Amino acid sequence: MKIVIAPDSFKGSLTAKQAAKAIHTGLKRVFPAADYEIVPMADGGEGTVQSLVDATNGQFKTAQVLNPLGQLVSAEYGFLGDGHTAVIEMAAASGIQFVDADTKNPLVTTTYGTGQLMLDAMHHGASSIVIGIGGSATTDGGQGMAEALGVKFLTATGLPIKRGGGGLADLARIDVSGVDPLVKTTKVRIASDVTNPLIGPEGSAAVFGPQKGATPAMVNTLDTNLAHYAAVVKQTMGRDLAAFPGAGAAGGLGAGLLAFTNSQLESGIEIVVRETHLKERAVGADLAFTGEGAIDFQTQYGKTPVGTAQAIKTASPHAKVIGLAGNVGAGIDQLYDLGLDAIFGILPGVVDLPTAVATGEANLARTAENIARVIK
Template sequence: MKFVIAPDSFKQSMTAKEAANAIKRGLLKVFPNAEYELVPMADGGEGTVQSLVDSTDGVLKTATVMNPLGEMVSAEYGILGNGTTAAIEMAAASGIQFIDENTANPLIATTYGTGQLIKAALDDGMQEIIIGIGGSATNDGGQGMAEALGVKFLDAAGEPIKRGGGDLNRLVTIDMSAVDARLANVNIRIASDVTNPLVGEKGASYVFGPQKGATPAMVATLDANLTHYAQVIKEQLGKDLADYPGAGAAGGLGAGLLAFTNANLEPGIQIVVEATGLVAKAKDADYAFVGEGGIDFQTQYGKTPIGSAKAIKQASANAKVIGLAGYVGEGIDVLYDLGIDAIFGIVPSAMDLKKAMTTGEANLERTAENIARLIK
């Protein structure tokens, strides 16, 4: 019998690898001689680097970079097991965890540190970079990221504009003469499920700006500035990104990557399925386990469990896919037609959130064991 174990992380409780190991421990109590394939998963958001490193036997590396407020911090990125692909989470350098209600200011927050992480991957000789762009504290259209890679953003006097979304209205010239030449030979894959355009009512500033500390007045300024920024990019680089789906991800970092690198936007789960080799590893599976902290009707919209389930069914149409979650919400019936055959909550009794988080592995192991006993 073959089991494929492909969970996402259970946020604040377990990494995807820890969750996979807990499930395996439960199954081993009933099926000690079964074949097990562990494939830690993610969807491009938090935990993607760790999952890709774990599932491909890669390594984590650390770089000193600038956070959104201009302070130097240590940020991790990964090199996958093939030795030629790097995995980056922009949040590691430019994430919302670096700000609080007193320091949040998208007018000055910069993605410069994300560019430094890309540069570190180039220094490592990478041929491909996967970059997850969720959880940003920024609204600069990727200007800081591009500046770290050699792009110059100049005002009417030929002087560099300030970093952050608040000074983009002064942009007159984009100087690409000193851009890192290695970018031309690197394939950058943007892992994001955000489809928002760069500007407008559904754009980066109006939809995500308030989460990053933007007042209504700031939102209007930031949107106007990104509109100007997009116009300059269109005129000088020939790329029309103002209404491009996904360009508004991470405060417009999606647009910046599309404008200044050889990048493509792709669904995060699709990138991770490919990078981990999930389809090949799921061949001839009898049972598979997917899951994350919560499963509900929203899971159908490209979340990791459903993406993993579809990949597993692609490899083994008759495999039974079981979903595990700390929280099972409303509307899960739709998931039974999309690749998940059964869903189980792992919390054994009423308990506070802290206890549920700290007992996650034990709860997951016990639930897997009970399911294995039913299978047997």
């Protein structure tokens, strides 16, 4: 029997690698002689760096960068096992965790540190970068990121504009003559399932600005500034990104990456499936286990359990794919038509969240073992 184990992380409890190990422990009690393929997974969000580095036997690197408030911090990213593909989470440098109720302000927060991470990866030999762009504290259209790569954003008098979404109002000219040469030759794959445009009622300021501290008045200002920014980008770079699906991701970082780097938007789970060679490793599988902290109606929208199940079914149509979750929510019925054959909660009874988090490993192992006993 061949069994594939390919879970995402269980947020706050286990990394994807730890979750996979726990499932493996439980299954081995029943099927000790099975052929196991263990593939830690992610969907481009939090934990993607950890999962891809673990799944490919890669390595981690640390760089000193500026956080959204311009403070120097240490940020971690990874290199995959191939040695030339870097994987970055923009949140490591520019995430919402760096601000609080008193300091979050998308008029001033910047993606500059994300650009620094990208440049550090390029100068360490990355010819390809996978960048997950969830969890941002910014609405600067990726201006800060591009500035770190060497793009100059200038006022009418030739001075640099201020960083942050507020500074975009003063943008008169963009100068790309000083961009690091490695930027042009490095392929950037943007892991995002967000389809929002840069501006408008469904744009980055209107939809995501409030959670980053934007008042209604600030939302209007940011949207106006991003529209102006998009117009100057179009004039300089020849790309009209104002209404481009996905350009509004991460406060417009999607737009900045598309405008100033050799990049393309891709589904996060599809990138991870490809980089981990999940389909190739799942050929001939009889049984598969996936999962994450919660499985509910949102799981159908680009989340790991469905993406993983579909990839495994492509490789082995007759394999049965089982989803495990700390919390099984409403609206899971449609998931059975999207690749999952069964879904199980792992908690032994009613417990509080700290207890559930602390006992995740044992709960996963026990649930996997009991499922395996039924199958046997």
